[in-house]
Amino acid sequence: xxxxxxxxxxxxxxxxxxxxxxxxxxxxxxxxxxxxxxxxxxxxxxxxxxxxxxxxxxxxxxxxxxxxxxxxxxxxxxxxxxxxxxxxxxxxxxxxxxxxxxxxxxxxxxxxxxxxxxxxxxxxxxxx
Amino acid sequence: xxxxxxxxxxxxxxxxxxxxxxxxxxxxxxxxxxxxxxxxxxxxxxxxxxxxxxxxxxxxxxxxxxxxxxxxxxxxxxxxxxxxxxxxx
Numbered sequence: 001x002x003x004x005x006x007x008x009x010x011x012x013x014x015x016x017x018x019x020x021x022x023x024x025x026x027x028x029x030x031x032x033x034x035x036x037x038x039x040x041x042x043x044x045x046x047x048x049x050x051x052x053x054x055x056x057x058x059x060x061x062x063x064x065x066x067x068x069x070x071x072x073x074x075x076x077x078x079x080x081x082x083x084x085x086x087x088x089x090x091x092x093x094x095x096x097x098x099x100x101x102x103x104x105x106x107x108x109x110x111x112x113x114x115x116x117x118x119x120x121x122x123x124x125x126x127x128x
Numbered sequence: 129x130x131x132x133x134x135x136x137x138x139x140x141x142x143x144x145x146x147x148x149x150x151x152x153x154x155x156x157x158x159x160x161x162x163x164x165x166x167x168x169x170x171x172x173x174x175x176x177x178x179x180x181x182x183x184x185x186x187x188x189x190x191x192x193x194x195x196x197x198x199x200x201x202x203x204x205x206x207x208x209x210x211x212x213x214x215x216x217x
Contacts, residue, residue: 013158023165023169024165027161027165028165034158037206051213069215072213076213080210
């Protein structure tokens with residue numbers, strides 16, 4: 001019943017944020033950052049086991065490790081960018097948030113270019 | 129950051145190494161930050177009423193810096209965990 005803990009923590013943090021938002025919005029923002037980090041750190045154990053299972057499956061299917069690690073990297077970049085962008089948007093700086101998302105999109109594109117090129121080469125080989 | 133232990137996969141390859149203090153439920157930092165915020169807001173109001181605007185501003189600044197010190201540690205822990213987990217180097 002870990003979900004009860006997390007929901008309770010979220011509600012308490014929300015109440016604290018609402019309490020502090022009028023006088024000290026900067027500290028309210030930091031509380032929301034902290035609750036995001038704590039919830040992720042609580043979930044990290046489970047994410048690790050899921051990633052472990054995915055890795056062993058890909059080894060059984062003899063998929064090249066480079067594709068798996070690319071997928072994992074893309075997930076990580078997307079998560080971090082989303083985290084930062086949501087904090088910026090909460091604080092009312094949505095222009096900075098959209099720039100963070102732009103940078104994350106470019107990085108994901110750069111990471112996925114080799115796979116795209118591999119697919120294209122395979123296609124060219126298959127075509128007569 | 130110190131390293132507490134790693135997971136060893138089935139084939140003997142160390143898969144993921146976690147930073148220290150990951151599995152501890154540390155909710156008290158939340159209450160610490162909220163308490164600092166409440167105290168700082170009351171202090172700055174009192175100093176404002178007493179006609180000491182500069183000192184009230186200084187108090188606010190100091191409070192923000194103290195809270196930021198605590199938040200930065202947590203954020204660096206989060207970032208290093210995400211980096212090791214998703215192999216972002």
